[in-house]
Amino acid sequence: MEILSGKWKFHILGTLLLNEKLRFMDLLREVEGIAPKMLSKELQDMEMNQLITRTIVHTKPITVEYALTEAGKTVGPLIDELASWGTAYRNALFHQ
Amino acid sequence: MEILSGKWKFHILGTLLLNEKLRFMDLLREVEGIAPKMLSKELQDMEMNQLITRTIVHTKPITVEYALTEAGKTVGPLIDELASWGTAYRNALFHQ
DNA sequence: GTATATAGTTACCAATGGGTAACCAGTTTC
DNA sequence: GAAACTGGTTACCCATTGGTAACTATATAC
Numbered sequence: 001m002e003i004l005s006g007k008w009k010f011h012i013l014g015t016l017l018l019n020e021k022l023r024f025m026d027l028l029r030e031v032e033g034i035a036p037k038m039l040s041k042e043l044q045d046m047e048m049n050q051l052i053t054r055t056i057v058h059t060k061p062i063t064v065e066y067a068l069t070e071a072g073k074t075v076g077p078l079i080d081e082l083a084s085w086g087t088a089y090r091n092a093l094f095h096q
Numbered sequence: 097m098e099i100l101s102g103k104w105k106f107h108i109l110g111t112l113l114l115n116e117k118l119r120f121m122d123l124l125r126e127v128e129g130i131a132p133k134m135l136s137k138e139l140q141d142m143e144m145n146q147l148i149t150r151t152i153v154h155t156k157p158i159t160v161e162y163a164l165t166e167a168g169k170t171v172g173p174l175i176d177e178l179a180s181w182g183t184a185y186r187n188a189l190f191h192q
Numbered sequence: 193g194t195a196t197a198t199a200g201t202t203a204c205c206a207a208t209g210g211g212t213a214a215c216c217a218g219t220t221t222c
Numbered sequence: 223g224a225a226a227c228t229g230g231t232t233a234c235c236c237a238t239t240g241g242t243a244a245c246t247a248t249a250t251a252c
Contacts, residue, residue, distance in 0.1 A: 001106075001178065003185070007240070010097075024199050035241065040200060050189055061198035061249050071188045078181050082097065085174050089099070092167045093146060103210070120229050131211065136230060157219050157228035 003049045008034055008042050010079060013068070016052065017076050021067045051075065099145045100171070104130055104138050106178075109164070109171050112148065117163045147171065 004010065008031065015030050016022060022030070028039055043066060046052045051072035057063045068075075100106065104127065111126050112118060118126065124135055139162060142148045147168035153159045164171075 001182075025197085028199095035243095036200060037202085037242090038240070041240095059198090064199065071185055074181065074184065074188070078177065081174065081177050085170065086097075088170065089167055092170070121227085124229095131213095132230060133212090133232085134210070137210095155228090160229065 003051070004075070006042060006045070008038055009046065010082075012039070012042055012046070013051065013072065013075050014079060016066065016068050016072070017079075021065045023063050023065055027066065046072070099147070102138060102141070104134055105142065106175060108135070108138055108142070109147065109168065110175060112162065112164050112168070113172050113175075117161045119159050119161055123162065142168070 011031050011034075012027065015027065019026075019030075024036075024039070024043075027043075028034065028036060031039065034042075043052065043054065047054050050069055053067050053069055055065045055067075057065055107127050107130075108123065111123065115122075115126075120132075120135070120139075123139075124130065124132060127135065130138075139148065139150065143150050146165055149163050149165055151161045151163070153161055
């Protein structure tokens with residue numbers, strides 16, 4: 001649970017699930033509202049936990065690509081199940 | 097996700113999944129390490145979110161019984177899936 | 193040489209989360 | 223009448239989380 005803790009991790013992982021490879025600035029734009037400091041920190045966290053990879057591309061200017069590892073991709077189903085539990089939970093409350 | 101946030105909710109829910117009905121002092125003893133303040137606060141949270149019920153029993157001395165609602169019981173499978181993701185994740189890292 | 197792009201880092205601040213310890217009020221037992 | 227049970231509440235404190243804003247450094251285009 002600690003591995004997935006924090007306000008932004010699910011959002012970042014979800015974005016990477018949809019896009020395969022993204023650069024830092026891409027993520028900054030796609031993950032709405034995140035500050036560069038937080039994005040940097042969360043990416044470092046997830047790289048340490050081997051959910052994502054960070055590869056420097058020696059273009060000019062230099063770019064950095066972030067992508068999910070195989071372990072990272074397994075989070076996909078988990079996000080789906082959490083989401084479907086959430087909607088089921090709301091429906092259960094609504095229909096009681 | 098906010099509904100299940102906090103250090104103790106999964107632990108309390110897990111304990112209630114195993115026991116059906118528990119009193120405040122029972123939970124304080126079974127949820128290892130929790131302080132009465134935190135238990136009280138988490139129970140209030142979950143009662144508000146209709147995951148558990150709180151029923152006063154007019155014994156002497158008075159006791160209070162906490163139990164899962166139907167909505168609360170649906171958290172069971174979710175806990176299982178989070179747990180199995182966790183072990184699968186650890187195995188994936190170990191065997192790489 | 194000025195603006196803009198790349199990918200971050202740094203300093204500072206506020207709110208939240210969670211912990212400890214003590215306390216309260218009623219009731220029963222010794 | 224003192225202790226121990228019931229179910230909490232209160233006051234205080236610290237660490238972590240997350241936010242804002244500014245800054246760094248390199249390189250390209252204009």
